[in-house]
Amino acid sequence: MKFIETRGNDGCKKSEVEFSEAILSPSASFGGLYVPSSLPIFDETFLTAHLQSSYKELAKDILKSFEIDIKDEILDKALSRYDEFDDPKNPVPLSKIEDNCFVSELYHGPTRAFKDMALQPFGFVLSALAQEKGENYLIMAATSGDTGPATLETFKNQNNIKVACLYPDGGTSDVQRLQMVTEEAKNLKVIGVHGNFDDTQNTLKALLASQDFKEELQKREIKLSAANSVNFGRIIFQTIYHVSAYIELLKKGEIVMGEEIYLVVPSGNFGNALGGYYAMKAGLPIKKILISSNKNNILTDWIENGVYDLTTRELIQTSSPAMDILKSSNVERILFDKFGATRTKELMELLESKGGYSLTKEELEMLQEDFEATYATDEECSAFIAHYASKDYIIDPHTATCIKAFKEFVPDDAKCVIYSTAEWTKFAPTVAKALGSDEVHGDIEALNFVKNKCGVKVPPMIEKLFEKEIIHSVVVPKIGIKDEILKFL
Numbered sequence: 001m002k003f004i005e006t007r008g009n010d011g012c013k014k015s016e017v018e019f020s021e022a023i024l025s026p027s028a029s030f031g032g033l034y035v036p037s038s039l040p041i042f043d044e045t046f047l048t049a050h051l052q053s054s055y056k057e058l059a060k061d062i063l064k065s066f067e068i069d070i071k072d073e074i075l076d077k078a079l080s081r082y083d084e085f086d087d088p089k090n091p092v093p094l095s096k097i098e099d100n101c102f103v104s105e106l107y108h109g110p111t112r113a114f115k116d117m118a119l120q121p122f123g124f125v126l127s128a129l130a131q132e133k134g135e136n137y138l139i140m141a142a143t144s145g146d147t148g149p150a151t152l153e154t155f156k157n158q159n160n161i162k163v164a165c166l167y168p169d170g171g172t173s174d175v176q177r178l179q180m181v182t183e184e185a186k187n188l189k190v191i192g193v194h195g196n197f198d199d200t201q202n203t204l205k206a207l208l209a210s211q212d213f214k215e216e217l218q219k220r221e222i223k224l225s226a227a228n229s230v231n232f233g234r235i236i237f238q239t240i241y242h243v244s245a246y247i248e249l250l251k252k253g254e255i256v257m258g259e260e261i262y263l264v265v266p267s268g269n270f271g272n273a274l275g276g277y278y279a280m281k282a283g284l285p286i287k288k289i290l291i292s293s294n295k296n297n298i299l300t301d302w303i304e305n306g307v308y309d310l311t312t313r314e315l316i317q318t319s320s321p322a323m324d325i326l327k328s329s330n331v332e333r334i335l336f337d338k339f340g341a342t343r344t345k346e347l348m349e350l351l352e353s354k355g356g357y358s359l360t361k362e363e364l365e366m367l368q369e370d371f372e373a374t375y376a377t378d379e380e381c382s383a384f385i386a387h388y389a390s391k392d393y394i395i396d397p398h399t400a401t402c403i404k405a406f407k408e409f410v411p412d413d414a415k416c417v418i419y420s421t422a423e424w425t426k427f428a429p430t431v432a433k434a435l436g437s438d439e440v441h442g443d444i445e446a447l448n449f450v451k452n453k454c455g456v457k458v459p460p461m462i463e464k465l466f467e468k469e470i471i472h473s474v475v476v477p478k479i480g481i482k483d484e485i486l487k488f489l
């Protein structure tokens with residue numbers, strides 16, 4: 001299958017590329033993104049044929065149905081990364097929390113956040129392709145907490161790939177920072193930056209755009225790629241668990257074949273929701289995808305009113321930091337799928353030049369055929385965390401935003417799957433506070449508080465973090481980033 005461009009073709013780049021090209025150089029003409037030119041079919045026949053499949057078998061068939069130009073041997077090895085999850089036979093468990101509500105736990109990988117679902121196999125594929133071509137790539141990541149650890153973890157000691165990871169010093173949790181600064185491998189560089197996440201990300205963007213930096217990379221024969229969800233190589237692995245959740249519900253006898261279910265996705269850059277959208281367009285019986293946000297509710301506004309307006313907003317810090325995002329990059333792929341390349345280019349240019357756009361009434365109706373949206377405040381999330389903890393189920397603050405959408409939109413006689421994007425251990429201080437502790441300060445005390453209060457376990461990879469040696473202790477002002485990276489290369 002070929003991959004095409006969301007903003008049309010500029011006459012210089014190829015207008016269609018293979019999967020391998022789309023993931024090695026993910027930026028398309030006019031700053032657009034790559035999308036599949038058509039979708040596979042995940043209809044009842046496909047679902048019936050996979051009732052007995054393991055997660056890896058299902059994953060392989062889904063990947064192959066996109067007709068990607070990756071050898072079987074590489075796919076098999078990439079998917080075997082799921083063998084390192086808590087339960088290799090069932091890497092994404094589904095828990096029932098209400099008669100009609102299930103939680104798909106996407107956090108049972110090495111860094112305890114859903115980023116591992118895609119980044120684990122993706123990292124293997126990218127490195128294998130780079131080796132086949134004899135090329136060297138630099139992946140640069142600016143992280144507010146979850147992408148960084150998952151990117152480092154997947155690429156550590158992988159040939160032909162180097163990773164430079166920037167985080168705002170003081171802007172992540174202890175667990176998230178330790179996951180990065182204790183990661184030891186020759187091909188990884190972690191740099192703390194004085195400033196907040198926005199400063200860090202803007203510095204990275206400026207560096208990526210600078211001619212001078214590009215020349216330095218060329219001199220060293222290093223190419224740039226990306227591991228965030230603008231890369232379709234991330235999205236493809238994020239279609240799988242939506243199909244898997246549906247099959248799990250079938251196997252548990254909770255739904256009958258063809259019954260439409262609701263999905264609730266806690267969203268930031270919209271990659272997770274986009275995976276669900278493609279699964280639905282490919283035939284998976286989904287009634288609606290419910291997009292949940294925190295107070296940075298720009299997606300709620302977009303789906304309720306058709307308005308995407310950055311000019312009236314400032315980023316708010318919430319207790320679900322992975323969703324503290326205003327420019328949500330995968331919205332573009334939805335625009336393209338619904339309204340085509342010409343309109344997508346127009347809307348994305350308005351977003352860049354005027355800071356916003358409004359959809360027409362007809363366009364808004366098309367969007368609302370598939371999506372509904374709402375948001376939860378930190379106080380509401382805290383109450384949801386306390387409520388489910390009292391029923392012996394601990395959710396993290398991102399997952400907690402989903403409860404609001406479930407209550408608001410899912411009728412009693414319909415089934416719903418909520419995607420849980422992080423384990424509570426990554427956000428222990430917020431969870432401890434929701435459970436009534438006033439005094440806990442750092443992550444260790446908070447982890448212990450929740451552990452003792454609720455009788456739950458903290459997984460070894462989190463407990464060990466506090467004893468590991470700090471490998472990366474560099475913290476620099478913004479202007480020092482470039483030199484640090486060049487030194488590393």
Ligand SMILES: *Cc1c(COP(=O)(O)O)cnc(C)c1O
Pocket residue numbers: 113114115146147229266267268269270271272273322323398421422
């Ligand atoms: C990345 C992340 C999200 C947002 O996912 P998107 O695909 O960017 O919408 C939500 N929750 C957690 C914990 C995350 O790490």
